[in-house]
Amino acid sequence: MAARPRSELNPATTAPDVAPDLTAADLAVVTARGITRAFGDTTVLDGVDLRIRRGEVVALLGASGSGKSTLLRVLAGLDSGADGEVRTSGRTAVVFQEHRLLPWKRVADNIALGLRGPDLARRTSAALAGVGLADRGRAWPAELSGGQAQRVALARALVREPDILLLDEPFAALDALNRLRMQALFFRLRGEHDFAALLVTHDVNEALLLADRLLVLEDGRIAEDTPVPLPHPRTQDDPGFGALRRHLLTRLRVPLVPDRS
Numbered sequence: 001m002a003a004r005p006r007s008e009l010n011p012a013t014t015a016p017d018v019a020p021d022l023t024a025a026d027l028a029v030v031t032a033r034g035i036t037r038a039f040g041d042t043t044v045l046d047g048v049d050l051r052i053r054r055g056e057v058v059a060l061l062g063a064s065g066s067g068k069s070t071l072l073r074v075l076a077g078l079d080s081g082a083d084g085e086v087r088t089s090g091r092t093a094v095v096f097q098e099h100r101l102l103p104w105k106r107v108a109d110n111i112a113l114g115l116r117g118p119d120l121a122r123r124t125s126a127a128l129a130g131v132g133l134a135d136r137g138r139a140w141p142a143e144l145s146g147g148q149a150q151r152v153a154l155a156r157a158l159v160r161e162p163d164i165l166l167l168d169e170p171f172a173a174l175d176a177l178n179r180l181r182m183q184a185l186f187f188r189l190r191g192e193h194d195f196a197a198l199l200v201t202h203d204v205n206e207a208l209l210l211a212d213r214l215l216v217l218e219d220g221r222i223a224e225d226t227p228v229p230l231p232h233p234r235t236q237d238d239p240g241f242g243a244l245r246r247h248l249l250t251r252l253r254v255p256l257v258p259d260r261s
């Protein structure tokens with residue numbers, strides 16, 4: 001049985017979709033069951049079960065090559081070669097590590113791509129203002145810094161008013177300061193838009209700052225599913241933060257640096 005994503009989507013277009021057998025009591029925006037994906041003789045995902053609740057931010061961690069991006073692509077409906085079942089409820093949008101803006105379209109046209117409606121110009125402007133780039137709608141992607149381009153990618157996703165945002169290392173290509181700015185922006189936007197998110201990241205601190213729940217992918221399965229019960233705003237100085245960080249780094253088999261842990 002091939003994976004059956006219930007929404008057709010790509011970074012530029014999303015489709016509203018409600019699985020008919022989801023009841024009002026079932027608050028999951030994504031339910032995946034038995035996701036299995038092999039490339040040749042190598043099984044990367046081996047029966048992954050996953051549920052993301054409405055409004056929940058879930059970080060997906062795992063060693064390099066553990067299959068995080070593969071899982072995100074299956075959930076996004078971008079990989080038709082997997083077995084299992086994916087149900088999504090509501091609109092989905094994807095943000096990748098690289099911004100994937102079309103270089104021949106101005107920023108505002110990139111954001112509005114594939115959308116229609118009488119208030120599209122207003123929505124586009126609001127999305128740009130929301131990421132702090134109100135005055136860059138007429139710019140070409142090549143005129144933006146890396147951080148600005150990634151803000152536009154976020155705006156392009158959010159203008160679609162997604163119920164679930166799938167993010168594949170969205171801040172990994174940015175320098176450390178821009179990364180912190182983007183994390184703060186993500187947190188603010190989450191408060192404003194109330195989307196659920198699956199955040200693929202290598203960065204344990206990022207996961208602990210932003211996520212309600214942490215998943216660790218290992219040997220093709222979700223090997224750990226841990227809530228992050230820390231109040232916001234979170235800082236790395238919280239004792240609970242440090243304890244969870246140590247636990248995760250040990251789980252990921254990353255050596256601890258004594259003066260930071």
Ligand SMILES: Nc1ncnc2c1ncn2[C@@H]1O[C@H](COP(=O)(O)OP(=O)(O)OP(=O)(O)O)[C@@H](O)[C@H]1O
Pocket residue numbers: 039044062063064065066067068069070071202
């Ligand atoms: N299209 C493909 N064809 C063949 N092998 C693939 C393909 N896509 C992914 N793989 C393999 O699947 C495995 C998992 O890749 P994936 O990119 O999902 O890992 P990841 O956890 O996201 O890694 P990283 O953290 O390094 O980005 C890797 O061994 C990779 O080589």
